Amino acid sequence: MTTLSYAARDSRTMLRRNLKHALRYPSLTISVVAMPVLMLLLFTYVFGGALGTGIGPAAAGAGSVDYIDYLAPGIILMAATSGALGTAVAVSVDMTEGIVNRFRTMAISRAAFLTGHVAGSVIQTMLSITLVVAVALLVGFRPNATAVEWLAAAGLLTLLTLALTWLSAGIGLVAKNVETASNIPMPMTFLPFLGSAIVPTDSMPTGLRWFAEYQPFTPVIETLRGLLMGTEIGGDGLLALAWCAGLSLVGYLWARSVFNRGATR
Numbered sequence: 001m002t003t004l005s006y007a008a009r010d011s012r013t014m015l016r017r018n019l020k021h022a023l024r025y026p027s028l029t030i031s032v033v034a035m036p037v038l039m040l041l042l043f044t045y046v047f048g049g050a051l052g053t054g055i056g057p058a059a060a061g062a063g064s065v066d067y068i069d070y071l072a073p074g075i076i077l078m079a080a081t082s083g084a085l086g087t088a089v090a091v092s093v094d095m096t097e098g099i100v101n102r103f104r105t106m107a108i109s110r111a112a113f114l115t116g117h118v119a120g121s122v123i124q125t126m127l128s129i130t131l132v133v134a135v136a137l138l139v140g141f142r143p144n145a146t147a148v149e150w151l152a153a154a155g156l157l158t159l160l161t162l163a164l165t166w167l168s169a170g171i172g173l174v175a176k177n178v179e180t181a182s183n184i185p186m187p188m189t190f191l192p193f194l195g196s197a198i199v200p201t202d203s204m205p206t207g208l209r210w211f212a213e214y215q216p217f218t219p220v221i222e223t224l225r226g227l228l229m230g231t232e233i234g235g236d237g238l239l240a241l242a243w244c245a246g247l248s249l250v251g252y253l254w255a256r257s258v259f260n261r262g263a264t265r
Contacts, residue, residue: 012116014115014117015115015116015119015120017116018116018119018120018121019123029124032082032086032128033079033082033132035078035082036076036079036082036128037131037132040068040071040072041135041139043067043071043075043198044068044139044140045139068136068139070229071197072141072143072228073197073224073228074221075132075136075197076132076133076224077157077192077197077217077220078189078192078197079125079128079129079132080125080157080160080161081164081185081188081189081191081192082125082128083125083128083161083164083165084165084167084168084171084189085185085186085189086125087118087164087165087169088168088171088172088185089181089182090117090121090172091117091168091172091181092172092175092177092180094113094117095172095173095175096178113259114169114255117169117172118162118165118166118169121161121165121168121169122158122162125161126158129157143228144229145227145229145230149227149228150227150228152227153224153227153228156223156240156241157224159241159244159245162244163245163246163248164188164251166250166251166252166254166255167247169251169255170251170254171185173255173258192217192221194208194212194215195217196218196221196222196225197217197221219235219236219237219240220236222240223236223240
């Protein structure tokens with residue numbers, strides 16, 4: 001077998017390990033899904049009537065049903081950011097419990113540990129996103145996307161999830177303990193709220209509007225909203241892909257560097 005074949009085999013083993021952990025200890029996965037679902041229900045049924053005023057047809061009295069069509073893409077994206085928390089915690093648990101030192105003494109590919117964690121987290125997060133989409137449909141979300149647009153939206157969410165997962169793996173590697181690993185990604189989880197997830201950026205004060213328009217999640221939200229609801233995408237699509245690619249590269253290089261540096265100590 002070639003070096004690449006050994007690495008692929010070991011990565012599949014690590015992937016199975018992480019997925020089995022998720023099945024045996026589902027509490028973290030459930031909490032990751034619960035947060036965006038609760039936010040969806042909160043903003044739909046509690047704040048939807050007020051926030052929906054002036055957003056598209058809701059101004060004509062359609063109410064929260066129309067507002068959820070605006071809201072749901074942002075909450076779906078929040079499900080992707082929530083998955084970052086689970087990745088950081090899972091990596092930190094392995095680092096602090098000493099299992100990584102055991103792996104380093106075994107004849108396995110050094111890249112397999114991170115690859116298994118990242119692949120497993122992406123799969124879990126995409127399943128969580130699917131559940132959030134199902135809940136959104138149950139409470140009134142009515143996208144008009146074609147099959148191709150759904151595939152494009154899924155591809156965009158996968159790219160974003162991959163980028164955030166690599167960043168979170170790096171966080172889990174540098175965190176001193178599990179509590180720190182669970183706290184550091186929290187701002188990233190709620191950053192979509194400082195974009196166009198809940199209300200249009202045009203309604204924000206000048207300083208906040210500038211930040212909302214130029215932070216990474218806003219073009220991703222607008223692209224996702226355009227694909228699912230047929231709104232204007234414009235240049236947001238290229239910006240979204242650029243942000244996903246850039247964050248993936250930075251997260252990958254950072255996580256690999258931290259892990260390899262630890263192996264030389």
